[in-house]
Amino acid sequence: MPTDKSADLEIYARRESQARSYCRSFPTSFVKAQGSELTDATGRTYIDFLAGCSSLNYGHNDPDMKAALIEHLNADGITHGLDMHSDAKADFLTAFEDIILRPRDMDYKVMMTGPTGTNAVEAAMKLARKVTGRQNIIAFTNGFHGMTMGALSCTGNAGKRAGAGGGPLCGTTHMPFEGAFGPDVDSLKIIEQMLGNPSSGVDAPAAFIIEPVQGEGGLNAASPEFMRGIAKLAKDHGALLIVDDIQAGCGRTGTFFSFEDMGIEPDMIPMAKSFSGMGLPFAALLIKPEHDIWGPAEHNGTFRGNTHAFVTARVALEKFWKDDTFQKEIATKAGMLRETLERIADAIPGARLKGRGMMQGVDVGNGDLAGDICARAFEKGLIIETSGAHDEVVKVLAPLTTPEDMFRKGLDILVEATRDAMATTKFAAE
Secondary structure, three states, rough: OOOOOOOHHHHHHHHHHOOOOOHHOOEEEEEEEEEEEEEOOOOOOEEEEHHHOOOOOOOEEEEHHHHHHHHHOOOHHHHHHHOOHHHHHHHEEEHHHHHHHHHHOOOOEEEEEOOOOHHHHHHHHHEEEEEEEEEEEEEOOOOOOOOOOOHHHHOOHHHHHOOOOOOOOOOEEEEEEEOOOOOOOOOOHHHHHHHHOOOOOOOOEEEEEOOOEEEOOOOOOHHHHHHHHHHHHHHOOOEEEEEEEOOOOOOOOOOOOOOOOOOOOOOOEEHHHHHHOOOOOOOEEOOOOHOOOOOOOOOOOOOOOOOOHHHHHHHHHHHHHHOHHHHHHHHHHHHHHHHHHHHHOOOOOOOOEEOOEEEEEEOOHHHHHHHHHHHHHHHHEEOEEEEEOOOEEEEEEEOOOOHHHHHHHHHHHHHHHHHHHHHHHHHHOO
16 A cells, blocks of 8 residues: 555645645545544554544444444435434434433423534523623633634633634633632632622623633543532523533533533533534534523524434434443543553652643643644544643543553553653753
């Protein structure tokens, strides 16, 4: 099999927009994916610790989801139905109600939005303003909520915000996330004082929007105490609580929702990424029934609800969440991950662990070192990326279904890549 595929990659430089990003870190062409592995056009196989940025929590091409989808297609099942009723939608909603909502004593309406997470966030922002009659949305430092204009206004990253080209990113106030100003600064106290001061310049909020674990922001994990504090502030000030579980949900932190057992009850929960189970486009907004005051088609879209995703999402719920077996497996792997990341952190002066569950990483102190580690990992057969304000966090997002032996192999590659990076003159001298 030929190994020189440079000519095949030229089409991307010639025709694809400069907005492309992940492919710059992984300059090869992938042709096959199964479980936790990707195979490129040269036949080389890579262990996937990116998982579609947590869109593939159950791995690539799960056989049961794939079989159900093929059966649906072969039976000429509905492909596109706007928001009309269908057997696939009813089956998904029934499974979601029976397997996820009722066992957790959660009562939410499910709003089908456009196919990506940013649309679920846009819907949440619009609805919060409609319910409260207020405009201001309080977001947090290092938060990431999407790239469309409304969601982008809640996103902190300067590079992402620059994509607006100077367009107005308004109607939001950014407050410090837990630990944003160091361990000795009480972020909750700051927010409380700002909202309690009528001359602070902060308008009464329609909602708070928060990620329990900031995926793109560097794996900053909020404590239960902080989450409860934000929930109380929202209630005290007549605002709604939007918990963005797009990246941290669907088991990524160990439980289906990342905020379980925190003692909070969000008013709205944007969901996407692994919600479809198989990486198909699917986003939804969970809404407390009393806030579901939309008029028909007040927030719609041609691709609201993906019938193929309804099929695979139902299978994912039935296969992985009917009992606690899968959750226990996640906990075991999370322990393995933490042990390895502690070894890596111990080898790098000043490094520290971040995140929780299967959404953990190491803050290595600077983006150059983190990028070098990830590049070396790719050369050794591991796909992994960085996050954080300065891309300083090496971030592990392996599929939750990764077999333990493969997971260990991938972690060993990461250790080797770190050791090699630290052995270079550039980083060894720092």
